[in-house]
Amino acid sequence: ELKVEQNPLFLSMQEEKNYTIYCNYSTTSDRLYWYRQDPGKSLESLFVLLSNGAVKQEGRLMASLDTKARLSTLHITAAVHDLSATYFCAVESSYDKVIFGPGTSLSVIP
Amino acid sequence: GAVVSQHPSWVICKSGTSVKIECRSLDFQATTMFWYRQFPKQSLMLMATSNEGSKATYEQGVEKDKFLINHASLTLSTLTVTSAHPEDSSFYICSGREGLLEQYFGPGTRLTVT
Numbered sequence: 001e002l003k004v005e006q007n008p009l010f011l012s013m014q015e016e017k018n019y020t021i022y023c024n025y026s027t028t029s030d031r032l033y034w035y036r037q038d039p040g041k042s043l044e045s046l047f048v049l050l051s052n053g054a055v056k057q058e059g060r061l062m063a064s065l066d067t068k069a070r071l072s073t074l075h076i077t078a079a080v081h082d083l084s085a086t087y088f089c090a091v092e093s094s095y096d097k098v099i100f101g102p103g104t105s106l107s108v109i110p
Numbered sequence: 111g112a113v114v115s116q117h118p119s120w121v122i123c124k125s126g127t128s129v130k131i132e133c134r135s136l137d138f139q140a141t142t143m144f145w146y147r148q149f150p151k152q153s154l155m156l157m158a159t160s161n162e163g164s165k166a167t168y169e170q171g172v173e174k175d176k177f178l179i180n181h182a183s184l185t186l187s188t189l190t191v192t193s194a195h196p197e198d199s200s201f202y203i204c205s206g207r208e209g210l211l212e213q214y215f216g217p218g219t220r221l222t223v224t
Contacts, residue, residue, distance in 0.1 A: 031212065042203055042218040043154075045111060088153060097144065098205075098213060100154045 002027045002093045006101040021104045023072040023089035031092040036085045079108045112138045116216035130190045131219045133204030139184035140206030148201040194223040
């Protein structure tokens, strides 16, 4: 059974600092997603990672995938308040269902 | 990216009644649709997977007779919550996928059962 873990679950960081959110999963994955969710809203797609070594960047966010370690990271560079949200990784196995991690609640404080 | 819509965006119903939520893929053919449920401050939990023209596959612990899913066309899936109770109050989110491509999420439906 596919299990997805995230670390940390809660993150309070100061503006302009860097930090990394980790996503571990238990079985072989075909696709890994990162999403952002603001309170009361649906999911905003950030990245889709398909292969080992994949790295994608958008603004202050960069995601990477290591399929051998079954690990993905979401790196935040020089955080700003607008990045405060909950971030989910989600793993798709065998082009089947997608299982979500527990989410990381990020608060960026001045 | 592709667009998925949901209707209604929010609904309030009385305990014991049924409510139907629609999920539509607007610019692609969703051969597979997924239904998720999210309680406050929790993650998304997959409820069921449906392929067009087939019966839905429900996750363990999800009552198929309570949560009726229909995926009669490549652009529409519906979730009917039958005999709703307050504990069914939640944020219901659908997603659609064409073939083996990535999935796209709808905006969600907030259900409140009084």
